[in-house]
Structures are given as structure tokens and as C-alpha cells.
Amino acid sequence: MSGAPGPGEQGTFPGMPTPLYAASPSRLLAWLDCPRRYRFAYLDRPRPPSRPQRAHTSVGVSTHNALRDWWDSTPRTPQTGGRLVREGWIGLGFRDERQSEVWRERVREEVTAYLGGVDASRVPIGIERTAAFKTEKLAFFGRIDRLDDRGGELVVVDYKTGRRPLTDEDARTSLPLALYAAAVWKMFRRRCMRVELHHVPTGTVVSHTHSDDSLVAKVREAESIAADLRRADAEYAVSGTDAECFPPRLSPLCRWCDYRAHCPPGQAVGPEHESWAALEAPSESVPDPDRDEGVQA
């Protein structure tokens, strides 16, 4: 073997072609957010302990779980969706039991209202479905919240639960959504150009219809990030935590970072936010509660 393989790739024998770099959206975006945070989350082993789950993440997971299980429930009514929120509520990260109960009721109402606008008879062809594709450089995989077939048109749906209002620009620029569409196209051998973000708190749907060129551009962007990751992983394999390609990227996100306890530069940005502070913060400087950080590849 030619040395220890990086975490995103398989090992190689001399003369073999360079293996594909395996990456999920969360891995690609973690690198863009902050190389030091990427190192903590994906390379350092044992992984530094991250802080306990925050309340806005609990809201996101509770909402996603209810919307997933709703399609297998009877009767498939909006009220059933609300009941699923109550039964599956995750109360981690809230200030106290009272705040958790207030938010459980709020999210129950939001999910019930959102499902009032969903056609229960039109069952998606994919629910939390794994999606993957390979290029010459990248082995991409991820999980799509919902994949609709609307009269022959395949549509990628991603649920959002943060407080920040969304615009069509969010759907147009989303790297994960474009990669999911590319994956669906490859897996189903059918064009998939439309992507949607469903903002559950308001019931707002924002969307974008990609062109062939814009999807290809997003795949090239992912390949470019993967190339940077490959180089960084290789440097880490040689130098470990002395590698210089994982600088801290200081930003308002440092005040939310799961790994700030291990990052003195990030601590200097400001005091850590309370674990429930993002519940009411519709700002750009709040982390996305719906990013799947559980996929460690």
C-alpha cells in the first residue's frame, strides 16, 4: 500500500489510478466553513468531543423525523403529522422543560400547517433516500429529504427549519441540492433539474430549475473542493496536527462551533452562545440546523 489512505479515499497500490475521493455534502461544506473545524470533525482521532446538541438542532431533527414518518402513517392527515412531532420530540439543548414544551407546541403547529399544503395521495418516490454518483474524481453520496415525481418531472425537496426566511437564490446556489439532482439523474437515468427548499416554519417553498450547464458547474465545484480535501488529508497523514493547511477561519460561527472548546483562536471571537439562542435568531450568522453532520465521510 502507498501509505495510509486519507479518510475520504481507499488505499492504493503503486501504479493504480488515484482513487475517487468520497464525500458527503456536510464534509464538503465543513471544509468551506473552516478548515480547522473540518480537521476536528473528520481527521483527528480520537475525535475531540463536541458540545451537546443545541435546541435548534433538536427542532430540526424532530421536524425531519415527523415529516419522514408521516408518509407511513394512517390517517395521513396534517393532524397526524402534529402528533408525530409530539411523540418524537427531542428536548435536548433547551433552557428548561418549559421552553422545550413551548417549542414542541410551536413546531407541532408549524408541521400541521405545512402538511395542510401537501397532497397526501401523492407519495414521493424517495423519502430520506440515499443518493450517490461518481465522476472521474469524486464519489459523492448524500441523503435526500424527499424526491417527488410530479407528472414525470423529478423534484428534489429539502426541508428547512431555521428561522431565516429563504429566497429562490438559496435554492439556486445550494451545492447539496444541485449534487442531489445530479445523483438522481444518474441513478434514475432521468433528467432532474428542479430543486426546492421547503421552509417548514412558514410553509414557504423556494425553488430553482437548473440547466445542464449549471448542474455541471456545481459538480465541477464539488470536484474542486474534493481536490483541496485530498491534498489536505494527505498533508495531515504526514504531519498530523502540525499540518498548516487547517487554519482557523474566524467568523461569527465560532460562537456556535461544536469544537470551540479545542480552539483558542475561535474562543477569542466572543463568548459562546447559549444552546437555545438560535431558536429566535433569523440571522445569516446562525449555523444551518438541517445540515446532516452525522454523515462522517
Ligand code: SF4
Ligand atoms: S471555533 Fe471557529 S476557528 Fe475554531 S474550529 Fe470552530 S469555526 Fe473554526
